[in-house]
Amino acid sequence: MLEIRWHGRAGQGAVTGAKGLADVVSTTGKQVQAFAFYGSAKRGAAMTAYNRVDETPIMNHEKYMEPDYVFVIDPALVYTTDVTINAKENTVFIITTHMNTAELVASQPRLEGKEVYTVDCIKIAQETIGRPIPNTPMLGAFMKISKMYDIEFFKESMHRILGKLPPKIVDANMLAIQRAYDEVK
């Protein structure tokens, strides 16, 4: 079982990102689950979304998770929420920030000793898609770190999933995924 927790703000596309990832993974014959914590949260409120991936049907519906990966798609959440909660020894963190990894860890002692990678998904999204929607670049970064799928296969799959959007937006998302893949450290 592979488990992922997303930290984002309502409106940044964490749920869409989690469902998009589930969609790609499902086409490769694996079982998937994507869900989120909802409340009466308004745009901008901190929220979490989740992925589970397994070879066999996923019957676990508990919301509690000790994630293998934590994605943070809004830079401020590292300071305003505990992104390390319920983490395991070997949990991998991929965090959106303008800082490099050493600077980030120095600014948030909770991340010390953890496996942390950084990438500026907000900046990449603004420069490619034209809006600060950091979900697809985070998935590009995840492909690099996890080596889950070949990046070309992943982009082809995302191209199909985003197919209903205007072609310009789809192309911009492909660029964003590739840039995050190249830039994550």
Place this chain on the structure above:
Amino acid sequence: MAFDKMELGDIEVWDGNFAAAQALRQSQVDVVAAYPITPSTPIVEGYAKFLADGYVEGEFVMVESEHAAMSGCIGASAAGGRVATATSSQGFALMVETLYQASGMRLPIVLNVVNRALAAPLNVNGDHSDMYLGRDSGWIQFDAYSPQEAYDLNFIAFRVSEDHDVRLPAMVHQDGFMTSHTAQGVKTMSDDTAYGFVGDFKPMNDMLDFEHPVTHGVQTEEDWHFEHKARQHNDLMTKVFPKVQAAFDDFEKLTGRKYNIVESYDMDDADVTVLCMGTSVETAREVAKEMRAKGIKAGVIGIRVFRPFPFEQLKAALKGVKAIATLDRSSPNGTPGALFNEIAGALYNTDDRALLSGYIYGLGGRDLTKAQLVDLYTELQANVDAGKVTTQLQQFIGVRGPKLAFL
């Protein structure tokens, strides 16, 4: 028919709401009268979009409340069409008066209930308060534990509900957010296969058949009211289960997916069992397997059809079990809990009455964790070892503050 077919993958990643919306499209529902409420909104929104995009031939009626939504469904169903809608929680509560009208008028409406807590305090998350509120309303109640089942059970609901020997409305329940907003792989049917299973709508006593005028929604006082209610109850008690079983059998032949009125998992030699509904059934199945690895013979019973209540099926399924925990996801407000009471009733006149204890859990979407279920099975095994219930009969799982236990 003047609508487009939709190409679906063999497996689509859908949440429970979208799965239900697709089922309404594939069943070619004629009329949906709806008023949106979280978390069920995407079901009727989905139908409306399919309609606007030309994938279904029907009518979407926007109304001013859930009371009006079910009233619209009643009118359309009496007129003679395939009718469905969806609601949750407060909307369901507002519908209650009309629910009794629909079942008493023997109108085969399918209502998707995305289970959610009832205020106060206001809460949009999933528990079974609304499902329990509907249990005396004369409807058939199916319970889905996953998006796949929310999809499948809609087709089965139309098939059973519209059968001329049944003619009773049916609810398809799924857990708010835990199923409705959780995306998982759903094995689909093609449009033709799905519609073929449900079949064309066959009207009965339809108001728009002007050659054969009928009256709907009549008044009966002490002269006939009791007979009408008794006949409705008789049909729920005697006619529904055979039709449900036949629909389950046909559905298995068509899709390979098997449903049972009472679902039994790891029950062949089980000493201890958890009995529950909704997503908790699946989580408990995982934990039961883990308990077996630790040497505790654990099983799970899931109720698939909550109304009519599967009294005989549960008696059979629970035979030989030594300790049972009933899990009620609704505040019983002054009684042990619906499942506890129903199971006690089912087992009281049997020879091997198991040790029975009741648990209240998960209100307002509170998580039911695997760790809590491990503790629960361990407690049941302690009851078996002691030969008696070692705790109070009613306990609460996962609530903060001092331990609550009664009876």
